[in-house]
Amino acid sequence: MMDSYLNIGVKPKVLLNSCPTKCNEPYDIVFAGKHPFKRMCRFINTLYTFKPDYIDCYDYSILSLYYVVIAKLLRVKIRFWLIGGELKEDKTHFNKSSYFLSIFIKVKTAFTRLSLRLSDLILAKELHHLVSISSINKKLINKTISIYNCVPVKDAYQVRDKIAKDFIYANAVIESRNVSTFVEALSTLKKNGFKFLASIYGFNSISNEVYGVRAEGYSNRVLNILAEADLDNEVIADGFILNISQEMVKHKFFVLPADFILANYALLEAMSYGLVPIIFPGNGYEKIITDGVNGIVAFDFNLQSALEKALNLSDSEYEKMSLSAYQKVRSDFSLSEWSSKLLSTL
Structure with missing residues (x-):
């Protein structure tokens, strides 16, 4: 995503929780930290200091709604990315099941649905997202764009021989x-x-x-x-x-x-x-x-x-x-x- 923005002349500020390796990327990166409260504070601070026209909410956590609401209050436009099974009560990110987790997942799904309603634009990365969005409110499709994953591709095909x-x-x-x-x-x-x-x-x-x-x-x-x-x-x-x-x-x-x-x-x-x-x-x-x-x-x-x-x-x-x-x-x-x-x- 960041490479694509740079290609069209946009220089975004990137908020990451952390990076498992040394980041040498040519982006303006702010590390928000892993603690939820620290992330919440860092987000508000960045909006005040950077003053963006819009945010790309590319987040899979329960904090997505928080980011959307704060941006809305500060009159920052919101582009909300759907990146997986967040509308389908996705349980794959958990290693065990319990009553508490089932409630947590339902709340997270409800927060995501509300985030869609509050966002200015929805970017759907998978085909099933369109079906889920329509089931919530067909009018939401009017502000939805399908944008599937893309990858860097070499200019020329390399012959694949002697593959072991x-x-x-x-x-x-x-x-x-x-x-x-x-x-x-x-x-x-x-x-x-x-x-x-x-x-x-x-x-x-x-x-x-x-x-x-x-x-x-x-x-x-x-x-x-x-x-x-x-x-x-x-x-x-x-x-x-x-x-x-x-x-x-x-x-x-x-x-x-x-x-x-x-x-x-x-x-x-x-x-x-x-x-x-x-x-x-x-x-x-x-x-x-x-x-x-x-x-x-x-x-x-x-x-x-x-x-x-x-x-x-x-x-x-x-x-x-x-x-x-x-x-x-x-x-x-x-x-x-x-x-x-x-x-x-x-």
Whole structure:
């Protein structure tokens, strides 16, 4: 987002809670701290001193409504970003369930819905957001813009030959992404005599260098399935790691058997490197992937069959699909697309 703003001549001030690594980015960054009260105070102070025309509320916490209300009181225009399942009582960011947490999630969802009503513009990053917004109030659609994830894309496609590994999953290991199905499909592949190498990244219960830990219960269940599948020689399992792109490019196929496809950032990033995606027909998939052209869609949710199809591709068939995957992201999901859409909203 910040790169896109800089590309159109806007120099925003960025409020971050913290940064896990040393930040050398060319942005005007203010660290608000992890304590909620400190973040609240820092936000008010920044609005008074910086005096922005508008704020981009890109926040997934219960404080979103606070930011919106304060901006409204100070007559600052609000652009509210929907970035995940915040309208669907999303529980994936929690590692346990309880009555208190269920109430907390309901309150957070209610706050998000109210934030939409108070905002001047809503930016929806996923297709299901539009359905949720319409269910709240159809009039809200009039101030909503769809702006899917975009990624940096190199100017030229790089031929992908001599790739050592086959499949990579690189996302949070959560239930809605059906990672257990992937492990079970790999197990069946091995039993059927197929040779392959695969990697699964995103197990919160192993490590997390990037995001807050979430969904540890499901992560552990998938690890147990993996251990029982006897895939030690075929599959590498790890947590979230920095610079995942360095691992992506070692693989031929990017696997995402998820309920929601549009527009998963890791999926777009992988396609920008020429990895061929293998997906379930999840929400919004048709806007990114055409089966047999720039990826493989398991329409019958038979992931094993889709993986077999991938392994049986000839070199020329793979290269053609790889190039098409790159071209799709470059034409429809590059940072230039974000820049033009952001410019149109100013």
